[in-house]
Amino acid sequence: MTKSNFFKHATALSVVIALSACGSDSDDPVVPGTIVPPVTGPDSPDNVETVSVTLDAAQEIPAPSGVPAGASGSAEVSVDDNGVVTATLGVSNLSGPATMAHIHRGFAGSTGPILVGLETADGGSTWTVPADAAALTQDEIGAFNRGELYFNVHTEANAPGEIRGQIDAGNATSFLVRIENVSTPDTLNVASTGETQPVPLSPGAFIVHREENDSPLLLPRDAANAGLEAVAEDGNTAPYPGAVPGSVAFTTPVGASEPGPIGPGGAYEFTMQAVDGDKLDFVTMFIPSNDWFYTATDADNSLDLFVNGVPVSGEVAAADIAIWDAGTEADEEPGTGANQVQRQPEPNTGALDPDTRVSSLTGRGQSVSLNGRVLLMTITPQQ
Ligand SMILES: [Ca+2]
Ligand SMILES: [Ca+2]
Ligand SMILES: [Ca+2]
Incomplete structure (x- = not known):
């Protein structure tokens, strides 16, 4: 993709986000997927x-x-x-x-x-x-x-x-992953106006990996990679595959024909394959922010896909997913900032973040006032 096309794409997506961010599909409630009982995983190959x-x-x-x-x-x-x-x-x-x-x-x-x-x-x-x-x-x-x-x-x-x-040797288990927006019009408290807003989520990226210590999507941790910066600031997934080999974008909401964000009731779904020992991480933008995103948040910032050789199944615990800051853009009040994607004149606009660490809000000493949960992830092994 040429540079000019890239910016056209990024600008178009930002416009889509800006136009869609206040939308609500509250007349289309989404019921989380039926929980499938764990199935026994096939043996992963050891040798040639x-x-x-x-x-x-x-x-x-x-x-x-x-x-x-x-x-x-x-x-x-x-x-x-x-x-x-x-x-x-x-x-x-x-x-x-x-x-x-x-x-x-x-x-x-x-x-x-x-x-x-x-x-x-x-x-x-x-x-x-x-x-x-x-x-x-x-x-x-x-x-x-x-x-x-x-x-x-x-x-x-x-x-x-x-x-x-x-x-494909046929050794892997297929999984359906669903990322659902369960925010409401009253989820985000905007202190300066006394109002509340929903929290739309952006197109993002996922990776299946076996790294021991951290998720490749988040590396390096002292200054965000270009893929993370683009998703966290603008919901633009285009740079991620080049920045992090093995990363895969998810862009089109369930029921939609074009890439775009998801508001309350909306969802992204993707399928992937994994063998025992594989882990999953993902990023999606917390849209009413300058450079915040949701990701898996534990010791290795990844979700185990197998436990004792058995594929995981069901809702991911709320404690395993958190809001992080990419450290690329200075933070304005969530839901109001002129340099945030819903209002900025063009992508990648805003002052540099004085703290360049890729870290959880908690880890950076930051916080946001939310009424309830925003993101519900469900992982379902396919028979
Ligand atoms: Ca920031
Ligand atoms: Ca930037
Ligand atoms: Ca910005």
């Missing part, structure tokens, strides 16, 4: 596993054009405990010679960064992993095990990709 992959145009994002019927690929790929990748990929019936082939990180239905660039010795019919390719990190091995890697093959006619194949 070889996965067979079929590539086709139907899996490609964005949809390619002019692809001959029968364009396809077939691959065998394995990853050992040290992250060494072995792969053989053959392609046929493309619109022209394959110009590049890669292994990327991204769940089915989303796109993500390149992890391994493949090479060919026969003009593009067969592709393998170069001998000097970097091994996958432990977190990227986790991505392989949970079905989060994919092959993508490029042609001159379809430069972003002509055929794609998800690398």
Whole structure:
């Protein structure tokens, strides 16, 4: 995306947020999803596993054009405990010679960064992993095990990709995650006016990971990454995948056809896959602020997806989610500030925050007056 397009996007989204922030879908109450009893998780693989992959145009994002019927690929790929990748990929019936082939990180239905660039010795019919390719990190091995890697093959006619194949060994559990706005028109107390407001939430990002100490979405903690700054200030998810590999945006509310914020009664939903040991973190903007967001808040700022090998199921405890400050923009009174996304003239507007730490409001000695809860998250394993 070009810079000008980026700003157009960010501006458009800010306008959407500004226009929608006062809206309320109170005539459309949302009932939290039925709690599904825990299901037994499949064993996660410990050693080398070889996965067979079929590539086709139907899996490609964005949809390619002019692809001959029968364009396809077939691959065998394995990853050992040290992250060494072995792969053989053959392609046929493309619109022209394959110009590049890669292994990327991204769940089915989303796109993500390149992890391994493949090479060919026969003009593009067969592709393998170069001998000097970097091994996958432990977190990227986790991505392989949970079905989060994919092959993508490029042609001159379809430069972003002509055929794609998800690398999924079938070991993962699928989860549906729902983020529901349970605020009301009386949730946010605005002291200077004596009025109350709802607390709309913005499009955001999530990540499934296995890092031991912290969520990649929040790093570095002394000065916010570009993805976090854009979501926390403007509800703009575009920079996150570039800033934090493996992060995935959720942008379109349930029942909507366009990206936008959610007011009271609104919800975002996304699905993802995970294996035992995987964790989930997310960020979504506390819209009536300069740079506040909701995220998981415990020792590793992530929600465990398995407990004793069993997938978690049900509502996430209120204590496990909190409001944080990205440390990128000076704070005005919530619900009134001229530099907040609902009122500012353009994105990324406002004085710099004198405290650049990415931290919870509590951790920074800050607070906000709320009547009740704003965000309800439900995690449901799929049968
Ligand atoms: Ca701030
Ligand atoms: Ca900023
Ligand atoms: Ca601002």
